[in-house]
Amino acid sequence: MESTMVITSLSRRQFLKGALAGSALFAAGFTGIPSMLHAMPLQPESSPFKLPPLPYADDALTPYISARTIGFHYGKHHQGYIDKINGLIQGTEFAKDPLEEIIRKTAGHPDNLAIFNNAAQAWNHAFYWKSMRPGGGGIPLGKVAQRIDVSFGSFENFTNEFTKAAATLFGSGWTWLVEDGKDLKIIQTNNADNPLRNRQKPLLTIDVWEHAYYLDYQNARNDYIAAFLDHLANWDFAAENLDRA
Ligand code: MN
Helix, strand or coil, X not given: CHHHHHHHHHHHHHHHHHHHHHHHHHHHHCCCCHHHCCCCCCCCCCCCCCCCCCCCCCCCCCCCCCHHHHHHHHHHHHHHHHHHHHHHHCCCCCCCCCHHHXXXXXXXXXXXXXXXXXXXXXXXXXXXXXCECCCCCCCCCHHHHHHHHHHHCCHHHHHHHHHHHHHHCCCCEEEEEEEECCEEEEXXXXXXXXXXXXXXXXXXXXXXXXXXXXXXXXXXXXXHHHHHHHHHECHHHHHHHHHCC
8 A cells, every 4th residue: 555655656746757758759859859759660771780879888887787798798799699680681582671570570480590589689689778778767757657557556566577577587588568459568588589579569678698697797687687677777768669650
């Protein structure tokens, strides 16, 4: 009861903040910066794909994610997926497709597993970097907060469910907040898999492959998940995704 009341009173304050943020975004749409709202193909161009710029400095997420982790994770792993997908699709029917099209066409086709894995990992990582920001985390604002309350009952329930999903994912993979029809859902995907193949709209993701947290947290995945939720989650990005067609 008590926690519900706390969240309700926070939501009321945040409604006002959210309304201000919303009008700022609305205004941005009329001043030539609409791409933030309509950038759903994160990488609309066809191959050769380029490593998308990191949305912040490599040390901007410290102390929760170190520059060293970013150096390997972004500079080596993400770059590696980009290099591999470019090599794999050269001269194939996929050479002119945007990344998301390649993912949709190859999902569930064992003959194209390597192409799917590398295309999906290239996409997932671009989405993951945007799912975090310096000074992020905590309770979301406005529409995202309302949708979470409707689908999970409370932000506290959401946090518990998200933490459990990310913590119990066996092996390598991802945990996502997605929009599925009228509901928001938390889903786990293994290895490179992502929600696009199920026509779910990704809103936010956490990478729970060991390479995402091992340098900073070793085997303490729970501490990494807590840091993501408390200090990193980019709820503005989740809201932008919710608004996308
Ligand atoms: Mn990763």
